Amino acid sequence: xxxxxxxxxxxxxxxxxxxxxxxxxxxxxxxxxxxxxxxxxxxxxxxxxxxxxxxxxxxxxxxxxxxxxxxxxxxxxxxxxxxxxxxxxxxxxxxxxxxxxxxxxxxxxxxxxxxxxxxxxxxxxxxxxxxxxxxxxxxxxxxxxxxxxxxxxxxxxxxxxxxxxxxxxxxxxxxxxxxxxxxxxxxxxxxxxxxxxxxxxxxxxxxxxxxxxxxxxxxxxxxxxxxxxxxxxxxxxxxxxxxxxxxxxxxxxxxxxxxxxxxxxxxxxxxxxxxxxxxxxxxxxxxxxxxxxxxxxxxxxxxxxxxxxxxxxxxxxxxxxxxxxxxxxxxxxxxxxxxxxxxxxxxxxxxxxxxxxx
Numbered sequence: 001x002x003x004x005x006x007x008x009x010x011x012x013x014x015x016x017x018x019x020x021x022x023x024x025x026x027x028x029x030x031x032x033x034x035x036x037x038x039x040x041x042x043x044x045x046x047x048x049x050x051x052x053x054x055x056x057x058x059x060x061x062x063x064x065x066x067x068x069x070x071x072x073x074x075x076x077x078x079x080x081x082x083x084x085x086x087x088x089x090x091x092x093x094x095x096x097x098x099x100x101x102x103x104x105x106x107x108x109x110x111x112x113x114x115x116x117x118x119x120x121x122x123x124x125x126x127x128x129x130x131x132x133x134x135x136x137x138x139x140x141x142x143x144x145x146x147x148x149x150x151x152x153x154x155x156x157x158x159x160x161x162x163x164x165x166x167x168x169x170x171x172x173x174x175x176x177x178x179x180x181x182x183x184x185x186x187x188x189x190x191x192x193x194x195x196x197x198x199x200x201x202x203x204x205x206x207x208x209x210x211x212x213x214x215x216x217x218x219x220x221x222x223x224x225x226x227x228x229x230x231x232x233x234x235x236x237x238x239x240x241x242x243x244x245x246x247x248x249x250x251x252x253x254x255x256x257x258x259x260x261x262x263x264x265x266x267x268x269x270x271x272x273x274x275x276x277x278x279x280x281x282x283x284x285x286x287x288x289x290x291x292x293x294x295x296x297x298x299x300x301x302x303x304x305x306x307x308x309x310x311x312x313x314x315x316x317x318x319x320x321x322x323x324x325x326x327x328x329x330x331x332x333x334x335x336x337x338x339x340x341x342x343x344x345x346x347x348x349x350x351x352x353x354x355x356x357x358x
């Protein structure tokens with residue numbers, strides 16, 4: 001069974017290199033939808049931009065596979081008289097990596113380039129240096145004053161993204177911003193492709209869902225699960241590869257990049273559906289890792305699980321390094337195994353599958 005083809009990788013690079021900040025996902029959603037159209041029977045877009053394709057829409061039993069389409073970013077929050085810009089988060093953007101980063105400010109006039117400035121090391125005196133924080137990071141667009149910034153089309157509320165593009169490290173890892181979680185969008189799109197190319201006939205309606213606004217509280221998933229009202233949902237997102245320096249596996253979980261997808265044990269994860277995932281991994285020699293979450297997964301799994309009176313939901317996670325930076329890093333083998341695991345799990349779900357515990 002072929003996995004990532006040349007066309008698949010072209011899509012992967014185009015989709016991940018496109019800016020898709022929370023609340024402004026439309027351009028990325030168009031790329032994603034254009035790719036999956038040959039593999040689906042129908043599609044829909046909701047009022048906030050969540051996109052989903054449907055296979056076998058005539059069937060009443062509904063199964064969802066889902067990823068989220070948005071990436072973290074910044075909002076312009078203040079423009080000083082001298083023309084420097086302060087920001088607030090749009091999602092969980094990391095202030096510590098900001099200094100010296102190049103940025104794109106999205107305006108109605110187009111993209112304005114800027115930089116996160118930082119005082120030179122020679123000018124920082126004293127025993128205790130001031131660390132980067134939301135209070136002191138700032139963007140410089142080369143303007144002489146506030147009016148010049150405004151004339152560029154920049155105003156409070158403009159969204160700011162990093163321009164860093166995807167690369168391949170040591171022919172082994174994908175590296176870039178927004179692997180969280182547009183790499184999940186690639187995975188579910190590839191599942192749709194494989195089902196079509198291998199002529200797999202599913203006994204239910206399959207909804208391939210690319211949700212918006214996960215990074216600000218699972219909002220897109222909250223909305224779309226009420227629209228679709230699925231019978232079960234398999235969510236894919238990212239998790240931490242805990243093998244890098246400064247991380248503690250005994251606290252964060254022992255997850256290694258290149259050793260396969262991870263499944264999460266948590267209250268929102270349905271044990272019967274998760275059991276099908278484990279069976280699919282064992283029957284198809286797909287490596288699998290495990291982790292636990294004490295209260296919630298922090299992913300769209302929670303939004304699906306606790307909707308519509310309770311939707312059996314499970315989470316398949318892609319291990320990545322350096323989450324919420326511009327160098328998020330995922331092993332190629334893990335990406336392919338997430339695709340394989342979802343693909344084979346779907347073929348274990350029966351029409352009107354009984355997910356009742358008792």
